Amino acid sequence: MSNPLTLNAPADEPLMEYSRDFDFPVHDVFRAHVEPDAYAQWIGPQDVTTRIDRFEPRTGGSYRFVHSRGSDEYAFRGVFHTVRQDEFLLQTFEFEADPEVVTLEYSTFTALPGGRCRLTGRSLYPSVESRNQFLANGMEEGMSDGYNQLDEFLARNGSTG
Incomplete structure (x- = not known):
């Protein structure tokens, strides 16, 4: 895709920062993050299918989804702490196989010139160490794949304004 993922994981800090531009309006990119049918079509690596078990993108809502690769399943869950339409998401993220590691994640959606985001x-x-384990297990590639798939999803489904 034309807009690569930029990921920064400072060596001595337990965090990861990322950025990705999309050639689609903020509303469309945000919508794809909060509508369960849309989310299932793009989240994660290219070689997984996603089943949404619960998806309540509202302040205080929760979610759970499962990636499948062959007979292997990987479940993730969390809580939406703040949802501001077309602007901001604050949520937790947990890989159920490693319940000791819960991350706090925020996403900001910013309009760019030309109807981009x-x-x-x-x-x-x-x-x-927990951040490094996620990176070692292919998180950057999975994010990059997912955002490329999001581009494809948005191109197929057009703008909803």
């Missing part, structure tokens, strides 16, 4: 975010981990 910049997504920026930060994930705060309990430790540098």
